[in-house]
Amino acid sequence: MSLLESDRELITAELGREPTPAEANLFENLWSEHCAYRSSRPLLGAFDSEGSQVVIGPGDDAAVIAVPEPDAADTPASERTRDDYSETYITLGIESHNHPSYVDPYDGAATGVGGIVRDTLSMGAYPIALADSLYFGSFDREHSQYLFEGVVEGISDYGNSIGVPTVAGSVDFHADYVGNPLVNVACVGLTDEERVVTAEAQQAGNKLVLFGNATGRDGLGGASFASEDLDEDAETEDRPAVQVGDPYSEKLLIEASETLIDENLVQSARDLGAAGLGGASSELVAKGGFGADIALDRVHQREPNMNALEILLAESQERMCYEVAPEDVDRVAEIADRFDLGCSVIGEVSEGNYTCTFDGEVVVDVDPEFLAEGAPMNDLDSVAPEPAEHDLPDADLDAAIEAVIANPNTASKRWVYRQYDHEVGLRTAMKPGDDAAIMAVRETSGDADDTTGAGTGLAISSGANPNWTTADPYGGARAVALENATNIAAKGAVPLAAVDCLNGGNPEKPDVYGGFKGIVDGLAEMCADLSTPVVGGNVSLYNDSEAGPIPPTPTLAMVGTKAGYDAPPAALSGEGELLLVGDAGDALGGSEYLNAVGGSDAFPELPENPADLVATIAEVARDESTLATHDVSHGGLAVTLAELLTADAGADVAVDDAVALFDETPGRVVIETTDPESVREAFDGVAAVESLGEATADGELSLTVGDETVELESEAVADLRDVIPETLE
């Protein structure tokens, strides 16, 4: 890929001359779809990103959100005022590393983790949690398994080494990811009012310091590589565009960053990601309304004889660009030295153009504003998808239950999260395998060393559902937002904010662009209905190959809060009554059931009062009489019950028909309670409450559907749910 002819003409007109080779490459990368969002930005205005909790919204390396005081943490965000928030902040960011993870799953996924962690550091935050949402082709294909194993190992090796726990996420398999797996990584960081740093240059005359690893020739042109379809031979041809990560350096960078922030040495910061030094340094100064003078020869290099273009655009990992006051430069260099990291003063912030010299020659001299914001937007045609017919087959109940429970999408993901260190940092109160993770943010209690549970619990949920958004991009994306909110609410927390990662195929295909529009609008609308600001995100298009486009995939990473860190588990105690709260949409479109037995149906209608519903679920989950909670989603009630089953506790449940058992309408939760009356009262006028039967003390699940009964032993269910290790080990 090279610079588009129309772009070249525009640039030539602006510069009054032909761009130099370095400039042409810089524009090609920064004006790529990956960096400039040329096809998606016209749509992204749909998102509501404001709220009293939002300190820094979209546009920086990561968003910054205020954490509510513990006594306001249970109150829905829409009812809080600014005073309800503490001086403790979190950062939220998400990014995709899709194309690199296809070419080289281990390094592609690892560097995805590294990138989002540096986005966190550059806000002056310490990373406290990671969430990964992963999507692969059909699980029964060997190549999907190879990619899956490589990606999980890459995340595991990198995330574990740097000491950031991976606490949440999702894994989905769908035939249409066969040529394009997705790796979406979110990071939560912790900072406060005093420590926050932005990516906005502050003052002309300040020094620009390149900090961290040396620059090599790896990852050249990654941004433009991420902005085109994958060719059939991508696995061999595109390896030079994949960066290689070094978690040891990243860990040193984390420690050095803490020291730099402690000593207040950073005026502004941007991590080096897509388009390397050229991207980070030009964006940093442009955002502050400045220019820069950079001498590329001063960059510390790993390889001899690198040229200007390579130094400017290499995507070597574990590097940061800092704006540092001239008097602080020596101290910054000392800190780099202490942590065995490189450090070069490469130039300074200026009032003029963004210029780079190399070997005494000016190789870049452009208006930084034009470089950062000048890319023309694409006006693309779109076609909305056709609604599905209602055509349900007759299916054998036993076989259907077994197929749905043993489907890799609904099966246990323990094989995955066991490979992630999810406890380092001593904050993980609710661990992976439940609806949402809960992290202890003790700082809001006024005592960071408190161990009595007096702080704010931060719930984290991340995921999407490709079956849903394939069946109905708009409705499916609304459902994805509601499902993440329900995950959080089922653990007693109310939503605080979200970031999205919007993945699509080639937008130049009208049906692909139509589906992409659908997920943007659906996600934006449901998040607005939930009063949950979408404070940042990432767009990844051109996930397209010989095998066709991916399903439109709107990964949402949502955080919520509650007072304290305790929550009812997604495991039955055997001592209460089982209730199903929330209204079913009575349709099976996009369900694992149809996936297993064939047929088609409309996507279910979603509730009209999602904010009330979510707040009420959270309130009931926090009640002492609530013994267990688990949301209904992938696989429907059948899977929810199978997951709630333990060796010592089971349930006798009766429902009317297969639709009731396999309907995946989100916004529903199974609650085991000793006080069913108070649950009914709480949901009066909000949503339906249906009695499912009594929990039992025997580790058996008895499911009656109409006049048919299926008995499932906990051990047999555990075996069915173990399909991932059974297949891979």
Add this chain to the structure above:
Amino acid sequence: MTVAVIQFGGSNCDRDAVRALESLDIDAERVWHEDGLPADTTGVVVPGGFSYGDYLRAGAMAARSPIMDEVRDAAADGTPVLGVCNGAQIGCESGLTEGAFTTNKSARFQCEHVHLRVERADTPWTEHFEEGDVIEIPIAHGEGRFEITEERYDDLVDNDRVLFRYCDADGNVTDDANPNGSTHNVAGILGERESVAVLMPHPERATLPDVGGTDGENILTGFRA
């Protein structure tokens, strides 16, 4: 009076160890390896993580860093030294303890809770337990399989150096309860003196009551002795 928690490049459980010790009112501080042990050091934790990226062999580089000479001297003088996870690998590599910790039988990283049987209750690390007690502590490692020659293992047993073994919830030392294929289910061992111990499981992750179990608390209180 402070427990020095040594921070190598790549250590990542140093903050956690300090937090856990301080929650028990044991004074502790992070010490950057190049700065050496503070003069008032009363105990040493070599914490978990991936020192030097584990690039040569887990713990091998850190074991050869100058501060480990100081740690060996302190250990010989009777200062309590506890190596956890990567710290256990460093302990073996630096000769504080016998044997080695190497790649898990699964060849994968494993983060999960396991049960340990207390094999000796007369050390600073286990004085609040009875021999045979079963405790629940998390592991998080890719290279935690304890390896030693049979002959040296016999010496370890003869000298009563085995501190913890992996077991099931009822205290049975079985293959199924062995998470990583460790020789004879060994999870933690003593050095020449009882005041020196290394173990793969993380007691500091089972200390703060607001995020889970507290069975690790009574191991860390060994620094009070």
